[in-house]
Amino acid sequence: MADITRRPGWRHLRGTPTAHIRYHRSGRLVHDGLGLSFWFRPLTATLCEVPVDDRELAMTFHALTADFQDVTVQATVTYRLGDPALAATRLDFSIDPDTGVWRGTPLEQLATMLTETAQEHALDVLARTPLAAALTDGVGAVRERLAAGLAAEPRLPATGVEVVAVRVVALRPEPEVERALRTPAREQVQQEADRATYERRAVAVERERTIAENELASRIELARREERLVEQRGTNARREAEEQAAADAVRADAEAARMERLAQAEAAKAVRLARAEAEKARELGAARAEARAAWLRVHAEVDAAVLHALTGMRLAESVPNIDSVTISPDVLTGLLAKLGGGSREVGA
Structure with a gap:
């Protein structure tokens, strides 16, 4: 859409590079070209804006195939x-000289003409094609027929229209027919999937059987090795017991010999100790006898008074120490009585 600036009594139009502007003033062509910019009076101006850029026209229509x-x-x-x-x-x-908006709907008219022309050629080619062939090769056939038909259509060049490209996106049957057509392929795919599943299960079973056989073989080999291990352990234990018994016998013999040597040494030592003690006792007895004899000889030669004194000294050595003496009245009375009686006896 052209950009129009309004001023009192004047208008300024500024076009775009993709719009062809035609300006007639009082029925005379003044400006004609792309991307124009000019001033004009709205009361005497007639403006046309024709887009020259590529435009996409999407169309959807229904058609009947050869099998209806x-x-x-x-x-x-x-x-x-x-x-x-x-x-x-x-x-x-x-376009309106004040707003720049188209007064009519030219692009809609072009779309209607192109759609009806394309629909005519598509219906013509699909009416002679069965549904299965249309769904398989119909897209290419319809595209070629549309391109050829639009290129040969005389109304389009007479209107200044050039067809750049034609694309057919899809040919779709009714939903029920499409589901019915999908059923065989879906069943085939399901059968292939089931067959793949069964094959996978068979392969899995075969692999499980192989694994089970390998495990069984491993267990048998392990049991055989365990048997050899038990036998070897028994042989080793028996050999170890024999060697232990032989070692114990050697240790017992050595201990017996050691004890025998120890006993002999102890006996010899005891004999030597007994002899030494006997010799010591004999010497001690002889010394005691000699001392006794000398003591007796000394006492035989000493006076009797000296002997009495020595006897008193020995008795005094044998009496225990007396730190204090307690005399009760009864004892004191008895002693005094005895002393008094003694005195009278002496006087008489």
């Missing part, structure tokens, strides 16, 4: 207005 099945055709046509001057004379591309 309804299909939906989805296509896209790319077109452009190659002759803007011719298009402006065939379609209403005039």
Whole structure:
């Protein structure tokens, strides 16, 4: 859409590089070209804006195949207005001088013409094609027929329209028919999936059997090795017991010999000690006898008074020490009585 600036009594139009502007003033062509910018009076101006860029027209329509099945055709046509001057004379591309908006709907008219023309050629080719062939090769056939039909359509060049490309997106049957057509393929795929599942299970069973056989063989080999290990352990234990018994016998003999030598040494030592004690006792007895004899000889030669004194000294040595003496009245009375009686006896 053109950009129009309003001023009192004047208007300024600024176009775009993709819009062809035609400006007539009082029925005379003043400006004609792309991306124009000019001032004009709205009361005497007639403006047309024709887009020259590529435009995409998406269309969807229904068609019947040779076996009377309804299909939906989805296509896209790319077109452009190659002759803007011719298009402006065939379609209403005039714009409002105040707003720059088209007064009519030229692009909708073009879309209707292109859609109806494409639908005519598509219906013609699909009406002679069965549904299965249409779904298999119909996209290419319809695309080629649409491209050829639109290129040969005389109304399009007369309107200044150039078809750039034609694309057919899809050919779709009715949902029920599509589900019915999918059923055999789906069943086949399901059968293939089941077959793959069964094969996978068979392979898994075979692998499990192989694994079980390997485990069994491993267990048998392990049991055989354990048997040899037990036998070897028994042999080793028996050999160890024999060697232990032989070592114990050797240790017993050595201990017996040692004890015998120890006993002999102890006996010899005891004999020597007994002899030494006997010799010591004999010498001690002889010394005691000699001392006794000397003591007796000394006492035989000493006076009797000396002997009495020595006897008193020995008795005094044998009497225990007396630290204090307690005399009770009874004892004192008895002693005094005895002393008094003694005195009278002496006087008499």
